[in-house]
Each structure stands twice: as structure tokens, then as C-alpha cells.
Amino acid sequence: MEKIDIKSLTKEELTNKIKEMGESGFRAGQIYDWMHKKQARSFDEMTNLSKALRDKLATECDFVSLRIERVQESAIDGTRKYLFALSDGNLIESVFMKYKFGNSVCVSSQVGCRMGCRFCASTLDGVERNLSASEILDQIYSIMKDTGEKISRVVVMGSGEPLDNYDNILRFIQLLSDENGLNMGQRNITVSTCGIVPNMYKLADEKLQINLAISLHASNQAKRQELMPIANKYSIDELMDACRNYFEKTGRQLTFEYSLVGGVNDTDDDADELAALLSDLNCVVNLIPVNPIKERDFVESTRKRVLDFQKRLEKRRINATVRREMGRDIDGACGQLRRRHIEENS
Numbered sequence: 001m002e003k004i005d006i007k008s009l010t011k012e013e014l015t016n017k018i019k020e021m022g023e024s025g026f027r028a029g030q031i032y033d034w035m036h037k038k039q040a041r042s043f044d045e046m047t048n049l050s051k052a053l054r055d056k057l058a059t060e061c062d063f064v065s066l067r068i069e070r071v072q073e074s075a076i077d078g079t080r081k082y083l084f085a086l087s088d089g090n091l092i093e094s095v096f097m098k099y100k101f102g103n104s105v106c107v108s109s110q111v112g113c114r115m116g117c118r119f120c121a122s123t124l125d126g127v128e129r130n131l132s133a134s135e136i137l138d139q140i141y142s143i144m145k146d147t148g149e150k151i152s153r154v155v156v157m158g159s160g161e162p163l164d165n166y167d168n169i170l171r172f173i174q175l176l177s178d179e180n181g182l183n184m185g186q187r188n189i190t191v192s193t194c195g196i197v198p199n200m201y202k203l204a205d206e207k208l209q210i211n212l213a214i215s216l217h218a219s220n221q222a223k224r225q226e227l228m229p230i231a232n233k234y235s236i237d238e239l240m241d242a243c244r245n246y247f248e249k250t251g252r253q254l255t256f257e258y259s260l261v262g263g264v265n266d267t268d269d270d271a272d273e274l275a276a277l278l279s280d281l282n283c284v285v286n287l288i289p290v291n292p293i294k295e296r297d298f299v300e301s302t303r304k305r306v307l308d309f310q311k312r313l314e315k316r317r318i319n320a321t322v323r324r325e326m327g328r329d330i331d332g333a334c335g336q337l338r339r340r341h342i343e344e345n346s
């Protein structure tokens with residue numbers, strides 16, 4: 001019999017399961033509270049349950065609890081990068097960032113990624129598998145336990161493409177924002193996608209209050225195709241239509257991520273074309289100087305170029321921010337730490 005991934009169950013599903021086991025619904029509330037409010041690391045910590053029930057739960061259910069394989073802390077800004085081991089031995093990365101207004105965690109949604117973006121380290125070996133809702137959630141719980149800190153924002157911007165793991169991401173959002181769990185406001189949750197158009201339409205209809213970020217990285221179809229293979233499947237025009245639809249349905253301002261690659265997408269003409277492309281959208285552009293990875297020869301734009309690019313967008317009435325670079329000294333870019341760890345240990 002396959003074990004149930006208990007930490008991925010909603011409170012209602014858990015209640016049904018516990019009743020099936022011949023226990024009262026009240027027990028389900030206690031178990032849910034241990035898992036999602038107290039961030040228990042095992043059934044044995046659930047001391048208000050009988051030993052018999054804890055043993056029964058352990059026989060029938062998997063208790064997902066990530067193991068910290070390695071942590072790197074930035075000497076510059078206190079950013080902590082975690083490498084977690086999953087129960088099948090796969091490794092994933094998450095990042096803890098301290099900001100003035102609160103702490104953020106960046107979580108991974110898949111082991112590896114199959115989207116193939118040219119500048120990204122996560123995708124070099126393709127995708128291994130999807131993460132379950134509990135594996136995504138436990139990145140946050142493990143970091144809370146390890147740091148003893150509260151987390152006020154979550155971004156799904158680590159390794160993997162969240163909209164390529166749609167059902168589990170939705171379940172994750174539901175659990176994270178559940179009032180019986182961490183109760184995180186959906187406005188404090190951001191999902192970042194490379195632009196899987198059909199799933200952006202689907203997401204727009206889910207009646208969520210989350211923020212959607214779109215990895216754009218180019219202002220026209222030809223350039224985007226060079227950097228992001230997904231553009232071969234969904235054109236930039238189709239992507240923009242999906243963005244407009246998302247805004248119309250949810251009323252949520254969109255964020256466009258734009259990684260500046262020296263000499264590739266960072267010229268004045270690129271900025272002008274980008275401003276024109278986004279002129280009718282309620283959005284903000286987040287400029288990220290590309291974080292060079294050793295497997296590719298992309299270089300980051302100079303500081304002056306980044307600021308000029310930002311100014312040019314703002315002159316054309318497009319809000320643009322420059323992403324504060326955090327954890328540059330600790331393999332901060334997606335997938336770098338995992339790769340290095342695997343290389344060093346193979």
C-alpha cells in the first residue's frame with residue numbers, strides 16, 4: 001500500500017483520512033496544528049496523541065521533513081542558502097533573505113527544470129521530478145526552525161518552473177495561506193513563471209490574490225527565442241495576451257523580470273521596445289543584472305547600463321526597480337549551489 005503524504009493534505013482531506021482510520025475529527029485538528037502551525041518534524045513530537053496513534057500514523061503515512069545537507073551564509077547581507085536532501089536523495093535549494101520589512105524565503109518547485117533558459121543553471125541537466133506540496137512547504141518550515149525567525153513573504157522563484165507543476169503549486173498556496181496553518185496572506189506570495197500560457201489562463205481563474213511574476217528577459221519574439229526556448233511554444237504576443245487576461249481577471253499588478261545580459265538585451269533600443277511592449281499593462285519591471293554561470297559565457301551589464309536602462313523605462317512611464325543582489329558570494333543564482341555540491345561530491 002502506498003503511504004499517504006500527510007503534510008500535503010488539506011485540513012478537510014486530513015479529517016476524512018483520520019476518520020477513516022477510526023479516530024475522531026478532533027484528532028485531525030491536532031495533527032494539522034502540529035504539522036502546519038508548530039512545524040513538528042516528526043509524529044513523535046505530537047505529544048498530545050497516544051503512542052498507538054502516532055505509530056499507526058507512521059505506518060500509514062509519509063511524514064515529509066527535509067534534511068539540511070548544507071547551508072551557506074553570505075558575509076555581505078546575511079542571506080542564507082540552503083541545500084536540502086529529499087527522502088529519495090535528490091537535492092534542492094532554497095534561500096532565506098532578510099529585508100528591512102521582513103524575511104523572505106525563495107522556494108524551489110521542481111528538482112531541476114526542463115525549460116532550458118540559456119542563462120540559468122537549474123536547467124542544465126533537465127528536470128528530475130516535480131516536488132510535492134509538502135516538499136515545497138517544508139522548505140519554509142525547515143528554514144523557520146533553523147533560523148528561529150518569522151517568514152513574511154514567499155517567492156516561488158527557486159529551481160523549477162512552478163506552472164509546470166501546477167496542481168502541487170496550487171495545493172502549496174492553499175496550505176501556506178490556510179488560516180489553520182501559517183496563514184500567510186496570498187498578497188505576500190509570488191509565483192514566477194517563464195510563461196506557460198495555458199496555465200496562466202487557468203491560474204487567472206483560480207480566484208487567488210497572489211502576485212504573478214513573468215520572466216520576460218527580451219522585448220521581441222526573436223530575442224526571446226534565443227534566450228528562452230519556451231518562446232518557441234508560446235509567442236511573446238500570446239504571452240502578453242495571457243498577461244492582460246491575468247490582470248483583467250485578478251486586478252493584481254504584474255511583475256516582469258528582466259535579466260540584463262551585457263550586449264544581448266540591454267541596449268537603449270531594447271529599453272524603448274520593452275516600454276512600448278508594456279505600455280498598456282499595469283506592471284512593474286524588475287531588472288536583474290544576469291548572474292553569470294560558468295557553463296555559459298553571458299556577462300552582466302555594467303552598473304551604469306543597468307541604471308540607464310531603468311531611467312529610460314521610467315521616462316516612458318514604466319515603473320522599474322533594480323533587484324538588490326543578495327548572496328552573490330554564496331552561489332545565489334538558481335541551481336548553482338546544487339550543481340557545485342553534486343560536482344564536488346561525484
Ligand code: SAH
Pocket residue numbers: 115117119120121156157158159160161162192193194195213214215216257258259288289290291292293333334
Ligand atoms: N521558472 C520560473 C522561476 C524560477 S527562475 C521562471 O522562469 O520565472 C527565477 C528567475 O531568475 C527567473 O526570472 C529566471 O529567468 C531568473 N534567472 C535564472 N538564472 C539567472 C541568472 N543566472 N541570472 C539572472 N537571473 C536568472
